[in-house]
Amino acid sequence: MSSSYGHDFRMTIFGQSHSPAVGVTIEGIPAGSVIDFEALQHFLNRRAPGQNEFSTGRKEADMPEFLSGLKGNITCGTPLTAIIRNRDTRSQDYMNLANLPRPGHADYTAQVKYAGMQDAAGGGHFSGRLTAPLCIAGGICLQLLQQEGIEIISRIAAVGGIEDEGELLASTAEKTFPTVSEERGNLMQNKIAAAKKEGDSVGGIVECRIMGLPVGLGDPMFDGMENRIAAAVFGIPAVKAIEFGAGFSVSAMRGSQSNDMFCISEGKIQTETNHCGGILGGITNGMPLTFKAAFKPTPSIASSQRSVNLKTMKQETLQVRGRHDPCVVPRAVPCVEAAAAAAIYDALLSRRKETR
């Protein structure tokens, strides 16, 4: 199904940018799981619009209302639904897009797919707004994983070609602009500011690292951890690539380089290097699970673009209005954590069936 994810933990995300609400229906969380609403809100705020000068001017409280599945702040075992009302919508900004699809957006493909019946306002179901319910579901997973000693940390690894430097730290994600190197972060922010000034946008890369994983999560072939995480992360709009461990660079290595030799460290089996990103045969090996995801530049840019009028089938010039981030990467960081958390938590539940 289009907007569902997971086998044993299952989330179905619903809503359009300008529908009464966006939300998520979650199945599979065992009864008795405790949710820290304050921590969840703190996490959601990292994704919320209007947080800094580079994010869209649209202001939404992004406070979820829980409709079911809880008794107080404890899961009761049956489906959990949470919603966020859409309030600050300006559909008129999208009036001129009905027949003139924006380059880089789903306007044209949705128009064909849904035979013209799609909800185009604000990008409809394809809006970045839909990452809010993803972060509700993923934010809950993050808490449940933390209770089992699993931590997910992340950072902006690159923006507009400028790469961060230094080793990823747990504290990085909490920064307003989460890079390890302040200096590199400033260069990136300048890059974004320059693009914004010129009515343009820039892309970037998010890096994610998951620590404390038990050995044995993930399944062979199509349910390996790479498959599961990729299937979740490509659910975030604008992601065009993903790599695990050494990723693309592994293709230029020799086996004697890329193979992570086993060793005993801190009394347990580890590997000397981690080119495999903590995954062997689709299954976690107990080392940090690491991956990077590439985001394309925000496709909504102020400068005029060439498009085709779907009614007249003539080329026209398009001027995109509305409020858009010049770079989605800062707000994408918690989204990547949320997607990864959902994938890991789902694999964790699946793992329980195997152990007798």
Place this chain on the structure above:
Amino acid sequence: MSSSYGHDFRMTIFGQSHSPAVGVTIEGIPAGSVIDFEALQHFLNRRAPGQNEFSTGRKEADMPEFLSGLKGNITCGTPLTAIIRNRDTRSQDYMNLANLPRPGHADYTAQVKYAGMQDAAGGGHFSGRLTAPLCIAGGICLQLLQQEGIEIISRIAAVGGIEDEGELLASTAEKTFPTVSEERGNLMQNKIAAAKKEGDSVGGIVECRIMGLPVGLGDPMFDGMENRIAAAVFGIPAVKAIEFGAGFSVSAMRGSQSNDMFCISEGKIQTETNHCGGILGGITNGMPLTFKAAFKPTPSIASSQRSVNLKTMKQETLQVRGRHDPCVVPRAVPCVEAAAAAAIYDALLSRRKETR
């Protein structure tokens, strides 16, 4: 489930490297679909071992036996199962691996996951041998897609850091060493030969391009074409990264560069560039769908490696025996096509439910 893929076209791959057979059970192919057995065998031969000097010495006919789902060469609408018998197995080569996991392999993770009950011989269910049934299923999909005007072509885009040159052609895949540039292909083969000589291996990149796709395949969020293809392609052993269209390089672009402007060409809506790889919002836009997958070097190398004895928990030196390709990339090319074909065909069936 571990080794199943697809929603509406569903394949479940079974078997171990040294079990009586490997095979695949397929559901969802409509009745009346014609299978060209000769063309299928031709396709399977591209993946089969013993084809060239760089592939494992193991010889298997790799001729599938169809047990069900057909009346002659026409699908009858109910589940199709095909198997390939395992004949030329040498389990003794793997005797010394029982407690000494090979770096880069699933030996250790499977040992923990299956509590020591895994079938370790020849890599068991994690063996590259399991790509044979993947190619049966995917090879059938390729034929069914061709009947709808959809072509999947591919090549070796890089080996050991040496990149191919030139535009991908339909005829490339049929070459014994499928690169566009003969010269580049020769350099790559030298690289492989050198690694082999030194008891080492090299990795590489496969590029795939799907042409003739209708607009509208794929679904928003977690069932977009990127999600679907990634979930299939990571099912091939040794894949560590995937990128669509401009992929990672899009992260260094500006929106005004990366956005593919719409135009009218050959009487229909196309885009001037194709940085998005033919996918917008997870949905095909009618342009070629393009992606690249990175393969790590064959982890089984002849030179000695460091490992840990799982019984004694002491570090030991490991010498891998057995027959292994110094580079899996040439044989991986049809596997990537097969995985892509399964993903596309599944999306094609899903699309039928939407059109009234």
Place this chain on the structure above:
Amino acid sequence: MSSSYGHDFRMTIFGQSHSPAVGVTIEGIPAGSVIDFEALQHFLNRRAPGQNEFSTGRKEADMPEFLSGLKGNITCGTPLTAIIRNRDTRSQDYMNLANLPRPGHADYTAQVKYAGMQDAAGGGHFSGRLTAPLCIAGGICLQLLQQEGIEIISRIAAVGGIEDEGELLASTAEKTFPTVSEERGNLMQNKIAAAKKEGDSVGGIVECRIMGLPVGLGDPMFDGMENRIAAAVFGIPAVKAIEFGAGFSVSAMRGSQSNDMFCISEGKIQTETNHCGGILGGITNGMPLTFKAAFKPTPSIASSQRSVNLKTMKQETLQVRGRHDPCVVPRAVPCVEAAAAAAIYDALLSRRKETR
């Protein structure tokens, strides 16, 4: 997953009797499907409490709010969520049930299953209240089926052992007490009234008939129409049995009696009798699909009952308070239609994938 149904049409029902809302998230309805809100409300009113003297005194408007998936009254192709707020709840009625499970209810089994963390108030997720979102989803399916010429009609076939008489008519369902025979209906109502007076309750049977079905819906083995409908109908609380066509009585027949001979009638292939209930090999044969479902008496009765205190593990006498129907059958009629409609509509979508 617990509260999800369907392959291609998929509904996930959420909520507890006393949670902020109950609702349903629906995937798979093609874009462009028109929903008649007035007709839907009319259908929901047939199930709503407080409609007649035999239904619970609890009054709920039961007016759904649609949060997503629509543009006006037309589906836009992405997930549709509708909710009904819970307003008139009296949790204090259930205070004494925390440790004293009601016979015939899920109190005890939920207590064990959810390790004491279930939401017990009003029966929680096991309440008949959850049939409201089932009727939203099923009511939409009923409309979509009608647009394809498929009609679902039903009646009270029996209450407390008194059986209805006469052939089922389309108009029957619209009656306040939907029996064909007024006289039989009066006898049943007397039976209910008598039970109510004595603080007791009665069970009954609902009969359902689906007309206008094309030949070919349903799949062999585990996705036959019997399997699909049974899996949906047992989702309605209190259902303990289901039979298709001649049902249990077919077990006493000879093949020469039970076989429905083929004939040409009205220019098309029909059968002389319909003991198979319109299903052969799990697949519709074009004749009316008929089935009956048995409902147990409302387990919540006023008279005192024996139970066991889960804390003290001592037997105690239980007095159930709260507002309960003395017979759920009248309100169950639209629920059965809704469940059947969901099953049929799902099969109808699945069928589309087969036709090339």
Place this chain on the structure above:
Amino acid sequence: MSSSYGHDFRMTIFGQSHSPAVGVTIEGIPAGSVIDFEALQHFLNRRAPGQNEFSTGRKEADMPEFLSGLKGNITCGTPLTAIIRNRDTRSQDYMNLANLPRPGHADYTAQVKYAGMQDAAGGGHFSGRLTAPLCIAGGICLQLLQQEGIEIISRIAAVGGIEDEGELLASTAEKTFPTVSEERGNLMQNKIAAAKKEGDSVGGIVECRIMGLPVGLGDPMFDGMENRIAAAVFGIPAVKAIEFGAGFSVSAMRGSQSNDMFCISEGKIQTETNHCGGILGGITNGMPLTFKAAFKPTPSIASSQRSVNLKTMKQETLQVRGRHDPCVVPRAVPCVEAAAAAAIYDALLSRRKETR
């Protein structure tokens, strides 16, 4: 998918009556599960044809070959496939059926569904032969359940209107004609013999009882134990009805009768009666889970029947040849056990995810 069953234990049944083989692919059995091949063969023999005078003359060894998923007789955690070769087929018996559908069979519905491309020989995928792989999968589940203290027993509850008498015993199923009362069994056998003599057939009822179940199996709404078992049992050809506990008769009861009062017995919570058949709110309550399934008479009868020629659309007289049981019920008993075992084992795996 058509011929797949289960969420966490998943079996996909493939094959046609006259294809090279029938078989089953199973996913989800944890590694390290021990299979007793001899006991499995003993179980399969109970279903195999040619066992007594009332079963078809077709002789098949029905000995499964295991192709994957095992190391010796222990599951290795990856998909298990087992097949049975079809040898003694006489397709010519079915030549005259190509255009003349047999009443009570899937011939006509399959013809329409698969647009004439179905494999009609021997009933194809709709043949009772497909219960052989069901019994392989279910027979394995039976063993795994026994290892957890869960026993499934069953009997012929009725044939041709003659009902068995006495309480169901564990030893009953092992009888050649599994009734509790010898006398009643003889009457039934006379009934079958008489029907056979007249070229006719009879139907019957199978009763099943599952003991030793933990409290808490099954999920609310659409994954309750009734839903799960019904979805499996209707997968057996000829089943037209199912009832749990008191079943249809509960519809004539009052709540004060049908409610099963809780009590303390043998130191644990039990119920005084078991009208609910061990299921409350879809969840097991620790009492025996009981159900009955009704089978229609074998539709293939020797006497001439009326059918319609699908080519000429004219009514014709049909004479069915081939070898057929005059009553499927004796051989259906192990099939019902197998279907129930699959449903229970699947629920058992699902339950593991809930307990933390």
